[in-house]
Amino acid sequence: MKITDVSVVVTSPGRNFVTLKIGTDEGVTGLGDATLNGRELAVASYLRDHVVPLLLGTDPHRIEDTWQLLYRGAYWRRGPVTMAAISAVDVALWDIKGKVAGLPLYQLLGGASRDRVATYGHASGRDLPQLFDSIRERLAHGYPAIRVQSGVPGLHRVYATPTAPDAAPDPANGFALPAVEDWDTGAYLRHLPRVFEAVRAEFGPDLPLLHDSHHRLTPLQAARLGKALEPYDLFWLEDCTPAENQEGLRLVRRHTTTPLAIGEVFNTVFDFQTLISEQLIDYVRASVTHFGGISPLRKLLDFAAMHQIKSAMHGPEDVSPVGTAAAIHLDLAVHNFGIQEYSGHSPLAHRVFPHSYTFTDGFLHPGDAPGIGVDIDEEIAAAHPYQQSYLPVNRLLDGTVHDW
Ligand code: CS2
Ligand code: MG
Numbered sequence: 001m002k003i004t005d006v007s008v009v010v011t012s013p014g015r016n017f018v019t020l021k022i023g024t025d026e027g028v029t030g031l032g033d034a035t036l037n038g039r040e041l042a043v044a045s046y047l048r049d050h051v052v053p054l055l056l057g058t059d060p061h062r063i064e065d066t067w068q069l070l071y072r073g074a075y076w077r078r079g080p081v082t083m084a085a086i087s088a089v090d091v092a093l094w095d096i097k098g099k100v101a102g103l104p105l106y107q108l109l110g111g112a113s114r115d116r117v118a119t120y121g122h123a124s125g126r127d128l129p130q131l132f133d134s135i136r137e138r139l140a141h142g143y144p145a146i147r148v149q150s151g152v153p154g155l156h157r158v159y160a161t162p163t164a165p166d167a168a169p170d171p172a173n174g175f176a177l178p179a180v181e182d183w184d185t186g187a188y189l190r191h192l193p194r195v196f197e198a199v200r201a202e203f204g205p206d207l208p209l210l211h212d213s214h215h216r217l218t219p220l221q222a223a224r225l226g227k228a229l230e231p232y233d234l235f236w237l238e239d240c241t242p243a244e245n246q247e248g249l250r251l252v253r254r255h256t257t258t259p260l261a262i263g264e265v266f267n268t269v270f271d272f273q274t275l276i277s278e279q280l281i282d283y284v285r286a287s288v289t290h291f292g293g294i295s296p297l298r299k300l301l302d303f304a305a306m307h308q309i310k311s312a313m314h315g316p317e318d319v320s321p322v323g324t325a326a327a328i329h330l331d332l333a334v335h336n337f338g339i340q341e342y343s344g345h346s347p348l349a350h351r352v353f354p355h356s357y358t359f360t361d362g363f364l365h366p367g368d369a370p371g372i373g374v375d376i377d378e379e380i381a382a383a384h385p386y387q388q389s390y391l392p393v394n395r396l397l398d399g400t401v402h403d404w
Contacts, residue, residue, distance in 0.1 A: 001026055001100070003060050006052045008034070008044050011381035014346035016040045016389060017320040019353075019376055020047055020088035022096065024060055030095035031374055032088030033289045033323030036080055037316075038391045046085040050074075055089065061100075063093045067295050083267035083292045090293025091326045091372065098371035104356075105326070105372050109298065109333035116363040117331040119315075119342035120145035120210055120235075124158050127151060128198050135203065142362035145208035145235055145339060150195040152188045157181040159214060159394070159404075178390035183402050185216060189225055196232035208235040210261075215239045215403040216394075219248035226256030235339070236261040236283055236312070242403055246274035253280050261285050264314040267292065269300050279307045283338050287314035289323035294330060301334050310338030317343045321353035325374045328357050328366040340364060352380050 005023040010016065018034040034043045051070060058066065070086045071077065098105045106112055121143035125131030131150055138146050151158045159181060192211070199209060211234060217225060222240035229237060238261040241248055252260065261283035266272060267290050275281045284304050291297045301311050311334055313327045324342075331340050342364060345353075355374040356367030367373050394404040 001028075001060055003055050003058050006055050008047045008052075009376060009378060009381050010040060010044050010386045011352060011384050012387045013348040013352045013380070013384045015317060015349075016386055017322075017349070017352075018044050018047075018084075018088070019320065019322055019381075020092050021376065022055065022060065022089070022092040024096065026100075028060075028096050028099050030060070030092035030099070030371065031322045031376060032091035032093075032095070032293070033320040033326070034084045034088035035289060035318055035320050035323065036084045037318035038389065039081065040386065042081045043084045043088075046081050047088065051085055051089060060093050060096045063090060063097065063295060066090075066093060067293065071292070078268050078270070080265070080267055080290060084290055087289050087291065087293040087323075090295050091288060091322070094294050094326070095371040095374075102370050104366055104368050104370060105294070105329040106332045106366055109294070109329065112332050113335050114332060114337065116360075116365050117328055117337070117340050118144055119340045119359070119362055119364055120147055120208070121362075122147045122149065122343060124149040125151065126158055128195070131195070131199070132202055135199070139207075142360070144362045145210060147210040147212060147238075147341075148195065148199055149212065150192065152184065152191045154187050155182050155184060157392075159183070159216075179392040181392050181394045181404065182397060183216065183394050184397055185221060188216070189221060189228075192225065193228040193232070196229055196234070200232050205233065209233075210235045210238065212238040213240045215242040215265075217241050219245070219251040222252045223255035226252060226258035226260070229258050230256065234258050238262070238285065239264065243275065244271075246271075246280070249275055249280035250278065259283065261312050264290070266290075269296065269303065272300060272304075276304055276307050276309055279309065281309060283310050283312035285312050285314050287319055287323065288326040288330060289319045290314070294326060297330060298334070301330075301336060305334075305336040308336075310336045312338045313340055315341035315343060317345060321345055321349060321355050321357075322372065322374050322376075325355055325357050325366060325372045328364045329372060331364070332366055348380075348384070352377055352384070 356369035
């Protein structure tokens with residue numbers, strides 16, 4: 001079997017997605033997600049200009065060898081652009097292998113370790129009444145666990161919620177430049193425990209609650225927050241501090257028993273090395289799409305399992321239905337599954353990417369179509385071309401750029 005044609009589809013059915021499509025001489029095709037929010041075209045070029053020529057004529061069954069060739073053969077390693085591109089190739093090849101075998105991908109990964117995949121959904125609000133409504137709405141959709149993000153008095157935006165209407169770029173920027181948000185760490189640290197106290201009082205002790213600090217705190221501030229949130233029994237506190245400084249997590253860990261989740265911006269096992277081997281976190285947030293694909297993520301999760309650390313794959317709207325499907329297969333197969341983030345996609349995105357996976361009462365299942373079980377409607381995709389777009393940027397009240 002040989003790879004005969006490879007194409008990159010960039011489409012924007014509500015938001016931008018980059019999809020790799022690998023075709024073979026036997027007519028079997030595979031899809032992979034290469035979407036990198038805000039930097040999509042860099043990955044599209046990396047694939048078209050540098051990866052496609054290396055794939056043509058090769059055997060699609062040699063997944064590990066192709067992965068190693070793309071990772072080691074480039075000489076320049078790691079980084080989100082490279083690893084999103086390699087991920088798309090890896091997933092497309094697993095998709096082809098599944099289709100040739102006539103089996104859904106999870107069967108090739110060892111089969112189902114559970115019947116269905118538990119998810120968490122996002123709730124957010126400027127103030128408590130808005131937040132409570134949002135939580136109720138998520139619960140009505142069946143979500144068994146809820147991520148709670150709240151406005152902070154004195155700040156203009158509910159942070160880390162890019163789809164909130166108030167996060168749209170200012171028209172004065174011509175809609176092309178990033179929206180600018182404001183931030184005050186002290187106000188946030190004082191306010192957040194009160195939010196969780198109110199949410200627990202309203203929704204009771206049983207509902208699993210999560211929170212994302214989105215890289216905004218120093219290790220000391222993160223330690224203080226984790227400790228202050230202990231009475232509210234969080235499922236996890238996410239990205240409490242920028243974790244490129246892996247050693248910083250030792251300080252956080254010494255001071256709090258609030259479970260920690262980290263890693264949606266990481267792209268190789270080396271980013272997790274200290275965090276996992278010293279058991280400084282409880283959940284790895286790496287996604288199939290940004291971590292180089294199914295092959296390396298499965299290895300990472302085996303490494304994590306040795307330290308009783310569980311999976312918690314990143315699943316925002318900016319991971320396409322192709323990347324989402326790949327995640328669900330891995331979720332179903334690995335033993336140390338924790339939870340899957342699921343934000344869903346627009347009805348139009350579901351039409352561009354018809355899929356076998358289902359979301360029922362808060363649980364996902366990949367379905368039993370061979371491969372990853374996702375197709376692409378290239379006609380609808382072409383009718384919705386790329387739109388320039390950026391994630392917001394964040395500034396402290398004195399104007400200093402801060403982590404978003
Ligand atoms: C967030 C993401 O899902 C999450 O936990 O941190 O929404 C993140 O902001 C986006 O994926 C950035 O593209
Ligand atoms: Mg996050």
